[in-house]
Amino acid sequence: EILLTQSPDFQSVTPKEKVTITCRASQNIGSNLHWYQQRPDQSPRLLIKYVSQSISGVPSRFSGSGSGTDFTLTINSLEAEDVAAYYCHQSGSLPGTFGQGTKLEIK
Amino acid sequence: EVQLVESGGGLVKPGGSLRLSCAASGFTFSSYSMNWVRQAPGKGLEWVSAISSSGTYKYYAGSMKGRCTISRDNAKNSLFLQMNSLRAEDTAVYYCVRALTPVGPDAFDIWGQGTMVTVSS
Numbered sequence: 487e488i489l490l491t492q493s494p495d496f497q498s499v500t501p502k503e504k505v506t507i508t509c510r511a512s513q514n515i516g517s518n519l520h521w522y523q524q525r526p527d528q529s530p531r532l533l534i535k536y537v538s539q540s541i542s543g544v545p546s547r548f549s550g551s552g553s554g555t556d557f558t559l560t561i562n563s564l565e566a567e568d569v570a571a572y573y574c575h576q577s578g579s580l581p582g583t584f585g586q587g588t589k590l591e592i593k
Numbered sequence: 594e595v596q597l598v599e600s601g602g603g604l605v606k607p608g609g610s611l612r613l614s615c616a617a618s619g620f621t622f623s624s625y626s627m628n629w630v631r632q633a634p635g636k637g638l639e640w641v642s643a644i645s646s647s648g649t650y651k652y653y654a655g656s657m658k659g660r661c662t663i664s665r666d667n668a669k670n671s672l673f674l675q676m677n678s679l680r681a682e683d684t685a686v687y688y689c690v691r692a693l694t695p696v697g698p699d700a701f702d703i704w705g706q707g708t709m710v711t712v713s714s
Contacts, residue, residue: 577698
C-alpha cells in the first residue's frame, strides 16, 4: 500500500497569503496524484487531477505541481472560502490511498 | 444536474449488517467506475471499495475485505454496499463516489452527501 504524507497537518493563514501544501508518496506514483478540498460539514470536491490538470469550476488560484513522489498544491491569494481540509490522493495502484489531510484556518 | 444520493445508513450493533444504496442521476451511470469512500468522525478519507462500469471487476480495501460486497444495477442507476460483521471502527460517513474512468483506479470527480453508519451496542 502506498503511503501519502502531507505537510503541514495544520496551518493558520491570512487572507491573500500564498499557501503551499506538500504531499510525499512512499513510492513512485508518476502523475497519478489528485487533490481534494473538504469544507466544514461538506463532502470533498475534486480540485486538481493528475498533478496539475485543472477542474471546471475551480478557481484559478489553485494549482498543482510535482512528479514521482513529491507533489505540491498551491493556493495563490487565499480567500476566506478556502478554509477547509485538503487531501491528496493517489490512483497509481490499488488500494487508492489518501494523505492524512491538511487543515487551513484563517488567522 | 449530476447527483449521487446515498441512503441506508444508521445505528447497528457490533456484528450486525447494513446495506448502503446510492442513487445516481444526471449522467450515464453505466459508463463509470463507482466507489465507496468513508470518513470516520474527525478523521481523514479512506477508500473502501470500487466496481467497474459493467460490474465485472470489484476491488476492496484490506480493512473491509471479506466483510463487504459491492454491486451495481445499471438499469436502475444504483450502487450498493453490503456490509457484514460490522465493528466499532467501521463507524463513519460513507460516500458514494464516481471515478473518472470505467475501470481501474482514478480521480473521484463526483461525491454524494454521505450516509452515516454508527456501529455501537
